[in-house]
Amino acid sequence: SEFDLVIRQARVATASDCFEADIGIRDGRIEALGAALAKGRQEIDAAGRVVTPGGVDAHCHLDQSMPPPLRMADDFESGTRSAACGGTTTVIPFAAQEKGQSLRAAVDDYHRRAEGKAHIDYAFHMIVSDPTPTVLNDDLPSLIRAGYTSFKVYMTYDDLKLDDGQILDVLSVAREEGAMAMIHAENADCIEWLSKRLEAAGRIAPRFHAHSRPMLVEREATHRAIALSELVDVPILVVHVSGREAVEQIRWARAHGLQVHAETCPQYLFLTAEDLGIDDSYKGARCVCSPPPRDKGNQEVIWNGLNDGLFTIFSSDHAPFRFDDPEGKKPGGQEVPFRHIPNGIPGLETRLPLLYSEGVLKGRITLSKFVELTSTNPAKAYGLHPRKGTIAPGSDADLVMWDEGEFELTNARLHHAVDYTPYEGMKLKAWPGLTLAGGEVVWDGSNFHPRAGRGRFLSCGTPSLRPQSR
Numbered sequence: 212s213e214f215d216l217v218i219r220q221a222r223v224a225t226a227s228d229c230f231e232a233d234i235g236i237r238d239g240r241i242e243a244l245g246a247a248l249a250k251g252r253q254e255i256d257a258a259g260r261v262v263t264p265g266g267v268d269a270h271c272h273l274d275q276s277m278p279p280p281l282r283m284a285d286d287f288e289s290g291t292r293s294a295a296c297g298g299t300t301t302v303i304p305f306a307a308q309e310k311g312q313s314l315r316a317a318v319d320d321y322h323r324r325a326e327g328k329a330h331i332d333y334a335f336h337m338i339v340s341d342p343t344p345t346v347l348n349d350d351l352p353s354l355i356r357a358g359y360t361s362f363k364v365y366m367t368y369d370d371l372k373l374d375d376g377q378i379l380d381v382l383s384v385a386r387e388e389g390a391m392a393m394i395h396a397e398n399a400d401c402i403e404w405l406s407k408r409l410e411a412a413g414r415i416a417p418r419f420h421a422h423s424r425p426m427l428v429e430r431e432a433t434h435r436a437i438a439l440s441e442l443v444d445v446p447i448l449v450v451h452v453s454g455r456e457a458v459e460q461i462r463w464a465r466a467h468g469l470q471v472h473a474e475t476c477p478q479y480l481f482l483t484a485e486d487l488g489i490d491d492s493y494k495g496a497r498c499v500c501s502p503p504p505r506d507k508g509n510q511e512v513i514w515n516g517l518n519d520g521l522f523t524i525f526s527s528d529h530a531p532f533r534f535d536d537p538e539g540k541k542p543g544g545q546e547v548p549f550r551h552i553p554n555g556i557p558g559l560e561t562r563l564p565l566l567y568s569e570g571v572l573k574g575r576i577t578l579s580k581f582v583e584l585t586s587t588n589p590a591k592a593y594g595l596h597p598r599k600g601t602i603a604p605g606s607d608a609d610l611v612m613w614d615e616g617e618f619e620l621t622n623a624r625l626h627h628a629v630d631y632t633p634y635e636g637m638k639l640k641a642w643p644g645l646t647l648a649g650g651e652v653v654w655d656g657s658n659f660h661p662r663a664g665r666g667r668f669l670s671c672g673t674p675s676l677r678p679q680s681r
């Protein structure tokens with residue numbers, strides 16, 4: 212029978228191959244790949260154009276509860292809109308447990324936040340902030356079995372952080388149930404001690420955020436996270452790795468045969484600590500995130516790690532706060548000391564074009580490596596492969612067709628609800644010219660095609676990343 216849609220003569224790129232093929236789509240799935248496929252009711256000519264699997268953004272924050280007056284700018288509607296226009300077709304944001312709240316209540320709460328709003332498919336990681344006996348013995352194991360097969364733990368942030376004993380407890384559950392544990396590795400006490408000293412000395416401008424979290428703070432916590440994972444004998448994934456010192460710890464772990472996966476993000480390739488300010492201007496608040504961006508030398512270390520297999524996943528860590536807003540970077544309308552600036556920068560829509568343009572088209576990584584880092588590996592790590600993360604018969608018809616040319620990255624181009632992009636003015640050589648989600652056009656290169664509720668909740672299976680060899 213007839214295809215719903217045929218994409219003709221695409222340069223199909225997967226994590227393992229690049230080849231020319233027609234892509235036949237029916238009922239939202241890829242049904243056939245091959246030469247001269249039969250006609251479709253709709254046809255798209257992709258001659259000479261690269262087609263990649265839709266991006267899987269496995270680290271983003273949407274509509275996550277914040278202490279008042281703070282509020283995230285993007286909910287599941289605007290966040291998934293922005294993602295789709297940047298070539299991402301699956302997001303995995305967080306269902307964050309608050310202290311005193313049951314983990315189940317947290318998951319239910321985030322389902323309600325997403326219900327009927329998402330333009331693309333979504334799953335959830337849990338954030339475990341209160342590992343009570345009930346959470347450890349009942350909620351966490353049963354939620355993992357119910358399709359929430361990953362969770363994040365924090366070593367810093369007062370309202371989220373776990374101590375080492377608590378981390379060992381939750382890692383034991385991950386081992387028992389085969390879940391993927393993501394770890395935010397920064398030493399909370401060092402940050403607290405440095406922050407107090409800086410504040411006492413009147414050093415409160417946004418740029419001092421970077422001084423309060425130097426690389427050793429991340430290096431020590433990364434090493435400790437690795438040791439905890441070794442003790443429990445369970446793989447971990449170290450999220451948002453910012454530079455050389457954490458990378459050295461991860462290389463050390465791999466050399467000792469430990470299963471440590473690593474994620475990095477665009478801010479560690481394209482921003483430096485100078486973007487937090489070279490003087491006491493408040494503008495730098497826009498780039499306050501944790502860990503902070505480092506320097507040019509560290510950007511090169513991250514590029515090398517992307518190319519040589521150190522990194523498993525490239526995510527945005529989209530954490531959307533408006534700059535000129537009492538709910539955002541100016542809490543209550545005030546320019547506040549760096550400690551009170553909400554952490555995070557937007558990046559859902561810019562993640563793929565930045566890496567494609569600056570990585571693939573500048574020869575720093577191959578096209579297959581791009582697909583692996585942005586789509587295939589995140590799908591595998593969180594149990595969504597091969598439904599997501601590849602172009603193959605039976606996979607969802609989540610695809611991106613790339614335009615090459617001159618694209619100035621400006622916030623006016625973007626579809627999030629944030630009032631800035633940290634990458635304003637960058638000249639890129641590529642941008643998604645078409646995004647298909649479940650076989651439907653959501654982005655055609657000029658226009659967004661909304662259908663809130665098109666995105667479905669994805670129950671995650673067992674993580675299926677291959678063991679690391681280096």
Ligand code: DUC
Pocket residue numbers: 272395499500501502528530554555556
């Ligand atoms: N750091 C985090 O740990 N989460 C959200 C944003 C940020 O900067």
Ligand code: ZN
Pocket residue numbers: 395450451501
């Ligand atoms: Zn984090």
Ligand code: ZN
Pocket residue numbers: 270271272528530
């Ligand atoms: Zn994050």
Ligand code: ZN
Pocket residue numbers: 655658
């Ligand atoms: Zn259109």
